[in-house]
Amino acid sequence: MVKTIFQRLIQIIPTLLIVVTITFILTRMIPGNPAAAMLGPQASVEEIQKLTEELGLNDSMGQQYMRYLGDIFRGDFGRSYSYNDSVLNLILNRLPNTLLISITSLIVAIMISIPLGILSAIKQYSIFDYVAMIMALVGVSMPIFWLGLMLVLVFSVGLGWLPSLGMGSMDKGLWDVISHMVLPVACLATIPTATFTRITRSSMLETINNDFIKALRARGLKERSIIYKHALKNALPPVITVIGIQLAGAFAGAILTETIFSWPGMGTLITGAIENRDYVLVQGAVLVTAMAFVFVNLFVDLIYMVVNPKVNYEGKGGGA
Known part of the structure; x- marks a missing residue:
């Protein structure tokens, strides 16, 4: 396993x-001058030119790219034009907020979807199964931005039950923070819940139709023990893989969700950076997001190897 981890890290x-290069090119394609955006519409041409020179934006693309790569290798993500602060500091301040709603939404999705998927598999072709699959299909198909707006319209504007903007403060009590989390977490958890339900059902159906399950039933084991002790264990590997993918997806989806609910995380940070033409901040935030994807996938692969020992660590196929 150590060799596998080393290979994946390489x-x-x-x-x-590749992510850094693509992000660098795309950010330079954003129309507008960052210096002009920073100084505002009242700035003179001379002031804009002076700031542009100070920021190094007059250098060629190649020079800017090599300078940026050198800074990254030294652990320096640069300094934000618009916030006048270190990009790394800004990311470290916002990242915990994004992780809070991303991980919470994933936990909620797992707690709902896995029992739902198991019951749908056990009660295949029943009314419960049909209703659950229809709801899962709707959940997978529902755009996050539309769902977020509908949640705000119903629960904040219409009923007035929950706040729709901000993060809340512990100074006002734990409920203030939780109440501000409910809508963004519900929005983020919808697609993972639907996806996990469908995958769990499919994997459980494949498992409970295997011969070893029939043999366990023939031996007189209780159905509950067969389902939860034997079938679920063998059905988990594909579910774990999808959970890892959805964790990375929830992190990316939080960018849109945070914008809708004004949640002070990576999403609002990236959105503000794009609006201000803050190249350095956009590049740093995207790089961190890409790193989250990569390391989550690595973590999921390792868990998969532990859960399913038949997976060959060298990646050359399985073996008993």
Whole structure:
């Protein structure tokens, strides 16, 4: 396993380099001058030119790219133009907030979807199964931005039950923070819940139709023990894989969700950086997001190897 981890870590380097390169090129394609955006509409041409020179934006693309790569290798993500602060500090301040709603939404999705998927598999072709699958299909198909707006319209504007903006403060009590989390977490948890339900049902159906399950039933074991002790264990590997993918997806989906609910996380940070043409901040935030994807996938692969020992650590196929 140690060799596998080392190989995966080596593979991360070219992946991140590609992400950095693409992000660098795309940010330079954003119309507008960052210096002009920072100084505002009242700035003179001379002031804009002076700031542009100070920021190094007059240098060629190649010079800017090599300078940026050198800074990254030294652990320096640069300094934000618009916030006048270190990009790393800004990311570290906002990242915990994004992780809070991303991980919470994933936990909620797992707690709802896995029992629902198991029951749907056990009660295949029943009314419960049909209703659950229809709801899962709707959940997978529902756009996050539309769902977020509908949640705000119903629960904040219409009923007035929950706040729709901000994060809340512990100074006002724990409920203030929780109440501000409910809508963004519900929005983020919808697609993972639907996805996990469908995958759990499919995997459980495949498992409970295997011969070893029939043999356990023939031996007289209780159905509950067969389902939860034997079938679920063998059905988990594909579910774990999808959970890892959805964790990375929830992190990315939080960017849109945070914008809708004004949640002070990576999403609002990236949105503000794009609006202000803050190249350095956009590049740093995207790089961190890419690193989250890569390391989550690595973590999921390792868990998969532990849960399913038949997976060959060298990645050359399975073996008993």
